[in-house]
Structures are given as structure tokens and as C-alpha cells.
Amino acid sequence: MHELSIAASIVESVTEAASAYPRARVKEVRLRVGALASVIEDSLQFCWGLATEDSSLAGAALVIKMLPVKLHCAACGADTEVDGVQSFRCPQCGELASDLRQGRELEIESFELEEPDTPTPEPVEEQV
Amino acid sequence: MTTRIVELRRGILKKNDELAAGLRDRFTSAGVLVLNLVSSPGTGKTALLERTLRELGARGAQAAALVGDLETDNDARRLAASGAPVRQINTHGICHLDAEMIGKHLEGWQGVTLAGLNYLFIENVGNLVCPSSYDLGERIRVALLSVTEGEDKPLKYPGLFNSADAAVITKIDIAEPCGFDRELALRNVNEIRPGIRIFETSAKTGAGIEEWLAYLAEQAKVF
Numbered sequence: 590m591h592e593l594s595i596a597a598s599i600v601e602s603v604t605e606a607a608s609a610y611p612r613a614r615v616k617e618v619r620l621r622v623g624a625l626a627s628v629i630e631d632s633l634q635f636c637w638g639l640a641t642e643d644s645s646l647a648g649a650a651l652v653i654k655m656l657p658v659k660l661h662c663a664a665c666g667a668d669t670e671v672d673g674v675q676s677f678r679c680p681q682c683g684e685l686a687s688d689l690r691q692g693r694e695l696e697i698e699s700f701e702l703e704e705p706d707t708p709t710p711e712p713v714e715e716q717v
Numbered sequence: 718m719t720t721r722i723v724e725l726r727r728g729i730l731k732k733n734d735e736l737a738a739g740l741r742d743r744f745t746s747a748g749v750l751v752l753n754l755v756s757s758p759g760t761g762k763t764a765l766l767e768r769t770l771r772e773l774g775a776r777g778a779q780a781a782a783l784v785g786d787l788e789t790d791n792d793a794r795r796l797a798a799s800g801a802p803v804r805q806i807n808t809h810g811i812c813h814l815d816a817e818m819i820g821k822h823l824e825g826w827q828g829v830t831l832a833g834l835n836y837l838f839i840e841n842v843g844n845l846v847c848p849s850s851y852d853l854g855e856r857i858r859v860a861l862l863s864v865t866e867g868e869d870k871p872l873k874y875p876g877l878f879n880s881a882d883a884a885v886i887t888k889i890d891i892a893e894p895c896g897f898d899r900e901l902a903l904r905n906v907n908e909i910r911p912g913i914r915i916f917e918t919s920a921k922t923g924a925g926i927e928e929w930l931a932y933l934a935e936q937a938k939v940f
Contacts, residue, residue: 620729625879
């Protein structure tokens with residue numbers, strides 16, 4: 590439900606950062622999203638289309654990399670990725686683990702620009 | 718054409734996170750304990766808060782509340798009967814509160830200064846998904862679950878329950894007719910957020926309210 594606000598925040602951040610390259614067009618924006626970030630991929634893609642429409646990012650692709658939850662187990666010391674978000678037990682020893690090392694990310698990793706090559710200066714015609 | 722990759726590594730909700738960090742600093746230096754109450758619509762956030770404000774007032778503590786809803790000031794009017802200062806935040810369609818709304822509603826709040834408060838409660842918009850992403854500068858996030866909702870709520874909404882610091886199971890006075898499986902609910906909360914403090918309350922009968930108030934008092938001492 591809040592994916593539109595998230596899409597709008599991405600547009601704002603990328604537009605600002607891309608303004609340093611005035612001749613370039615943004616082709617792709619890459620995100621890192623944790624499994625516990627409460628973001629639905631399809632819904633964010635849909636809102637991305639709406640949020641970029643008529644903006645300088647129109648047509649840019651959104652690439653979402655989903656990150657699984659990674660737990661640190663206080664009992665056995667292992668850092669392990671877990672499947673899904675239904676249980677927070679250490680896959681190594683089975684103890685409940687509350688120390689989350691990955692899974693809440695909601696960040697823009699990078700974006701890709703396409704810049705026209707610097708045009709070769711037109712030869713100046715000699716005045717006759 | 719030349720292709721270039723620009724590394725950004727920036728939180729999408731960075732603006733909210735920065736505003737929330739600023740609020741947290743203000744709350745800490747004012748010595749006010751701030752709690753963010755989150756649940757589905759109808760779980761009983763307002764009922765628990767009504768009882769909490771009344772009990773805290775009777776014990777001479779200074780407590781206030783900010784109440785989020787899409788529309789109406791019904792909850793604020795209900796809570797104001799406790800005698801505590803209450804301010805309504807209407808989000809007009811937005812499904813969560815954010816740090817900017819909190820900052821704005823702390824300004825010009827008649828008769829309320831942060832330094833004069835022991836507790837500030839923020840009742841979020843009824844929603845178990847979106848509020849989990851928005852830090853409001855609170856020290857304690859409380860996830861509420863009522864006995865009418867089903868014991869698997871924490872499994873269905875792990876993002877919110879995993880981000881909570883305390884959980885409250887509400888309406889325990891009607892647990893039996895609802896066929897509520899207490900053991901299963903406690904186990905599910907603990908699977909999603911191992912070691913979390915869980916309270917079982919009834920705002921109506923007062924069951925569990927003493928334990929809840931003792932927790933608040935103990936947390937308010939730590940600054």
C-alpha cells in the first residue's frame with residue numbers, strides 16, 4: 590500500500606543524484622530490498638511506472654534484488670541465511686535467534702546512465 | 718553513447734530516517750519515553766491507550782498521545798476524556814504515520830512541552846504492513862494483537878512483529894468464547910521475534926494492566 594510513497598522517494602533521490610550528469614539519461618535503477626522490508630515487488634514495479642511517468646526517469650527500468658534474512662545465532666555463533674520469514678531459528682543449531690544481520694534493507698544501490706559521447710567539434714569554416 | 722554506473726547506496730526512506738533520528742534525540746534529551754502502537758484496525762489500540770492514560774494520570778505521571786487515523790477525530794475525543802492532552806493526526810488516505818507528521822504535530826501543541834512529559838504515546842494508523850518501514854523516533858515499538866484475530870497474525874505479518882520491542886495480546890477477557898489458543902499465539906510471537914516481552918491485557922476488566930504499567934515505569938527510568 591505504501592509502495593507509491595517508496596517509488597516517489599526513489600524518483601526524488603535518483604533525480605537529485607543524476608542532476609550531476611545533465612546530458613545523461615537514466616536507464617536503470619537498482620535496489621536492495623530485504624525480505625522483511627514489507628515491500629511487495631510487483632506492487633513496487635507497478636508504482637514505479639506511475640511515479641516515473643512524465644518525469645526525467647520515464648522509461649528507466651527498476652531492478653529489485655531481494656535479500657533473504659540472515660541471522661546471527663548467539664548460541665552457536667553462526668551467521669546463516671534462512672528461507673522465508675516464518676521462523677527465526679538458527680538453521681545450524683535450531684535455537685531461536687533474534688540478531689538480524691540482513692533482511693530489513695530498503696536502499697538504492699546504484700543507477701545506470703547513458704551519456705551521449707562528446708561530439709567532435711565542428712570544423713570552423715575559414716572566412717574567404 | 719557511454720554507459721556509466723553511479724553507486725548511490727542510499728536508504729530509500731533516508732529523509733524519514735533522518736527526521737526520526739532528530740526526533741529521537743529531542744525525546745531523549747527531554748526525558749520522555751515515546752511508544753509507537755501498531756496493529757490492525759480494531760485490535761484495541763485506543764481502548765488500551767484510554768485505560769493506560771487514565772491509570773497513569775491517577776498515579777501522577779504526565780502522559781500525552783498523538784493519534785493517527787485516515788479521517789475523523791473520534792479517537793482523540795475518546796482519549797481526551799482521560800484528561801491527558803491528545804492530538805489527532807489525520808493522514809487523509811495515507812496508510813501510516815511518518816516522522817514529518819510527528820514533528821509537525823508536536824509544534825504548537827497547546828499546553829504540551831516534551832520536557833514536561835514522562836510518556837508520549839503515538840497511536841499509528843490501523844495497518845500491520847506499512848508502519849513497519851517508518852521510524853517515528855520512538856524508543857519502543859509495540860505490536861498489538863487481539864484474541865479475535867487468529868493466532869497466526871505474527872506469521873502473516875513478520876515485518877511488523879519482527880521490528881517490535883514489545884507485544885500486547887488484547888481483549889483476553891473474551892479469549893475463551895473466541896476459542897483463542899494462547900500457547901500457540903505466544904509461540905508464534907516468539908518464533909518471529911525471539912525473546913520479546915509479551916503482555917496479555919483486557920482494557921475492559923483491567924487484567925494484565927498492572928504488568929503493562931510496571932513495564933512502562935521501568936522503561937521510563939532509563940535515559
